[in-house]
Amino acid sequence: MTLSKRGRTVRNAIYCVLVYLFLFLPIAVVVAGSFNATESRPYLTWKGFSLMWYQRLFDGSQAALMEAFGHTMLIALTSTLLSTVIGTLVAVGMYRYRFRGKALIDALLYVPVVIPEIVMGISLLVLFAQAQVPRGMLTLVIAHTTFCIPFVVFNVRARLAGYDVSVEEASLDLGANRVQTFWNITVPVLAPGIGAGALLAFTLSIDDVIISYFVNGKTSVFPLKVMESIKMGVPPSVNALSAILLLFTVIFVVLTQSDLLSRHRSE
Amino acid sequence: MGKRLRGETLAAFTMVAPAALWLFVFVAVPLIYVLGLSFCGQDEFGNAVFEFTTKNYANLLNADYLQIYLRSVLIAGATTALCVAVGYPFAYIIARTSSRHKSVFYMLVIIPFWTNSLVRVYGWKTFFSGTGWLSSVLMGLGLIDAPIDLLYTTPMTVFGMVYCLFPYMVLPLYSAIEKLDGSLIEASADLGARRSETFLRVILPLTSSGIFSGSIMVFIPCLGYFFVSDILGGGNADMIGNLIERQFQSANNWPLGAALSIMLILITIVLVRAYQRMGGDMDALGV
């Protein structure tokens, strides 16, 4: 109970290591599994180290998986772009202007954040069925954009909290028009918030299982491909693909981290 | 002046209208549809037909369902409690460390998100299954004789839920704890309080907002994370989410699924209202 300062530091460090272990252990299992030379379901027994599953990703034998993965990436990029544009605009607009119905928009923004994803998923399913929109890429992009918008808005809004509108007025005063001002002043100042929002949107999109599950129709996406195969045993090519994706995201974030991390530090 | 005002109105419209329209069409309208659907009946092919009926809501009281609701609430409650118990000390340590690598510790909580949650849950399945890692290691060490299979139990479902939702608890806790002014802790110690007293009287009350928002962000999604109970609970731990999923994907009883969803929405509204009552900040839910 009465540990010395040093004792406490050691205890804390051990605790944190255990928690990180908990967070990363399944990822380590997945990555390790990607090097498994096994050929037979359920692909659990270790048959030695091999890169064969990585090779197979690119030799055409995993076409269905790669197609699903391609869809996932396309959906993530499109919905990130859409939600970032729409979310940034509305965050700035709501910060700057008063108008009727603002409280309603605010309330609608919180809905996708607080209601369980499954409700979001079935409600969109019902909408698309009712409107007879064929389910596929379009509905997936719409669904992902919908749940990403609020997260972009919140991030931009956090950045707006310390934003001085007079810089925009100065820009207008110096002869720039509204569009120029938005591009040259507003966007760069809010960039860290927009960037964080976009990254979060992308993350949420590639991570989403539940909503995609209800609106994908016959279009296969990566998480659902995994879900289908889970009962039978997931081929290590899925592990390999996950490992590659993780590597890319980590590299991307390390390259851009200065911005994002300083945002968290200053908060 | 008139031109200027028109310019302002146009600008406001351009900025707000896309989001307003989007949210209306893809958030408000679908929920209204679900509400309507929950009062619909079915024809002989299982298609929903409108005939204002409350029988779907009456069906919610089915004894089997009641058991599932109870289990859902217990699992979600246990998940939330475990997330607080494990997450609070963890968030406290990383939020109050003076290490230069603090931001790295923070990022390490987010990185797991970049591997699909389904894939990670599958990772645990591999780890815990009878032929999996844990069994092999324990057998290798001679601690057990036969493979143990920990899968398909309710505690396993809770474990998976805690795993998936843990960051949603840690992040709001982290921001609440980081905001805490360190001189308050010093002032408390200076006035004679031991560490435990300082924790109960100063630290906990001042960071409770983080516990509340974390709990909201864990408890509510937990009710709907059907794939976790599917994969790790193996159907032995059905939750409301599984029930809804089944109505839409296999049982083809959309009106009943809609009624179940409305119930989930009502639970959400009650919890969020309570959260706001306690002074919770809605923006804290969007980490």
Place this chain on the structure above:
Amino acid sequence: MNEKIIVDVSHVDKYYGDNHVVSDMNLKVREGEFLTLLGSSGCGKTTTLRMIAGFEDPTSGEICIEGNPVAGKAPFERNVNTVFQSYALFPHMTIFDNVAYGLRIAKVPKADIATRVSDILELVQLEGFERRYPAQLSGGQKQRVAIARALVMHPTVLLLDEPLGALDLKLRKQMQLELKRLQRKLGITFVYVTHDQEEAMTMSDRIAVMHDGVLDQLGTPEEIYERPQTKFVATFIGETNIFEGCVNEVDTTKRISVGLENGNVTVAPQEGFRFGEFVTISVRPEKLRVSLEPREGFSLYGVVRDYIYVGSVIKCNVVLPNSNEVRFERLAGDELPKPGEVVFPYWEPDDCVLIHNRDNELYTALESIRLV
């Protein structure tokens, strides 16, 4: 004045990594005095205070409170209390609960808590504020609560870390007087940290001037002002003219003559200064005089540049040949030389302070090859 030592800091060093924040600190605080640690930011004054409070441990050395070493004792085991720079009021508690906090922890009976809290709130003129929350108070009121919360514990020593730093000038002046009166009335030892030399002069019985982790000088406000022992102390406290030079004649009965870049000057004879030594001379603007004729013992001259009128006094700048400026002050109404006129600065030999200049680079260089 009571001579009992209540806090004894002896040979204390503090490092943060390689950063030597406090070096060989020796400080004896007397019972009942108002002692101020004065210095610019980063000089180690707050660290010293925090080591006394128990928030930091000295890297080496010892701190005794009431004669007992306190090494390893947590803040709550020391009978000292701190008033924090940011006030550190618990935002979720009322003023009453804030002030009662320490008493409740100490399990003081309820009735006693009520009387003690209301007594102390009366003392700091905050009766009637018990039910409010910190966010509903002004800066000055928060400050009083912070002081009351510490004082209610009857500490042997009250430590104050720049407690008035966040207040505006007028309120700060008022609180300075109030704090001083409060301290007199209660007779509690105050150790006060500030970077504001005027504040230190107004309130303290003694001032400890710190600079780069070193205690430069400890003395009464008068001693610090009139007889600074280092160049830093001379320049930090009040305004002064600094001249650097070399002793070129020592006559222990009559005078010491110092050669400066711009000429020679004379100072009163004193022990401990040798021929050839590097020295710094500090002359306060109110002590510096100018003459239209050269004075004996002084060969400085300069040109009057301009005047600044500051109410009752006039400040005058004189440019020396090496383009350094010196400043002198006169009462408004005195007759003054005109801008552009050549004047001869001088002072009464007793009116200046002579300081060993050991941080002179040339001196250090010479010392290293044992020439001095």
